Amino acid sequence: MSERKIIISQNIEETLYNKVKSVIPDWTIVTGREPSIWKRHVEDAEIIVGWKKEMKEIVVNQDVNxxxxxSWSAGINSFPLNELLTKQIKVTTANGVHAFPISETIFALMLGFTRKIHTYVKQQQKQTWHHAFMNQEIHGKTVGIIGVGKIGRETAKIAKAFGMTVLGIRHSGKAEEFVDEMYPISALHSVLPRCDFVILALPLTEKTKGLFGKQEFQSMKSSAFFINIGRGPIVVENELIEALENNKIAGAGLDVFEIEPLPENSPLWHMENVIITPHTSGSTEYYNKRVIEEIFIPNLIAYLSGHELPINLLDFEKGY
Incomplete structure (x- = not known):
């Protein structure tokens, strides 16, 4: 029988390696982030865990196994999806790994604005003792979650602890626990005017690219805060900047941007009503463990049994 091979293009802990090895003891497992470690194995690997841009040329242009x-991430918009579909290569994402850390980031940003934490940090650096007109709270407010997946669900759950009203938007419009009212995306402009906080948690697809622009920001309350932890290109960034400059919205907490790293000349860097994080909202000490133990290994067991992959299997038509 020919050798069966898997590439894990990450530096994973020995305990996680051993857990994978226990499921496929007879397979060759290649691990490590550096291309010099895995590049010569791409052509004959049966499974790849962790897509790298350097793999594209080999996978697309050669006869591979x-x-x-x-995927090591939830987003797969950098993948050559058309070619993978043509070659009938299945893709599973890391969707769900980020639910805890990103929901925590969302509330850090919300509380940062309402409790003026970002302002006080700047004042501390200048040794300035000033109230900064702090008078807001999130208890009892309304939050709109645009894209209620696993991250949105966890965010809604936490929001209920603050006594918030939760409005949700998802493609199906299907009801979800902790979401008071769920709507399809077609209802976006009727939901936005009701929200004190708008959380953008959608994946980037052809349909969501540029979804949020001037019209959407005009639909929001001038007192509302906008938070994007989805993907940068879902927002028309120059129109977001215009909305912030003209006080069409109260502020924005941004983890993702049209261009990353965010260019040094972007006005967003210097806005008092903006909090920027460098695409780190999903970072967590448990990342590797969750990808391997909660997603990959259950899928691997199903794969070896000849069953459909049960967790996060990509629908190529939807793009997520």
Whole structure:
């Protein structure tokens, strides 16, 4: 029987390596982030865990043995999806790994604005003792979650602890626990005027690219805060900047941007009503463990049994 091979293009802990090895003891497992470690194995690997841009040329242009890619991230917009579909290579994402850390970031940003934390940090640096007109709270307010997946669900759950009203938007419009009212995306402009906080948690697809622009910001309350932890290109960034400069919205907490790293000449860097994080909202000490133990290994067991991959299997038509 020919050798079966898997590439894990990450530096994973020995305990996680051993857990994978226990499921596929007879397979060759190649691990490590550096291309010099895994590049010569791409052509004959059956499974790749962790897509790298350097893999594209080999996978697309050569006759490869690849059957399945487990993404190390939730977003797969950088993948050559058309070619993978043509070659019938399955893709599973890391969707769900980020639910805890990103929901915590969302509330850090919300509380940062209402309790003036970002302002007080700047004042501390200048040794300035000033109230900064702090008078807001999030208890009892309304939050709109645009994209109620696993992150949105966890965010809604936390919001209920603050006594918030939760409005949700998802493609299906299907009801969800902790969401008071759920709507399809077609209802976006009727939901936005009701929200004190708007959380953008959508994946980037052809349909969501540029979804949030001038019209959407005009639909929001001037007192509302906008938070984007989805993907930068979903927002028309120059129109967001215009809304912030003209006080069409109260502020924005941004983890993702149209261009990353955010260019040094972007006005967003210097706005008092903006909090910037460098695409780190999903970072957590448990990241590797969750990808391997909660997503990859259950999928691997199903794969070895000849069953459909049960967790986060990509729908190529939807793009997520």
């Amino acid at each position: 690849l059957k399945w890619i487990q």
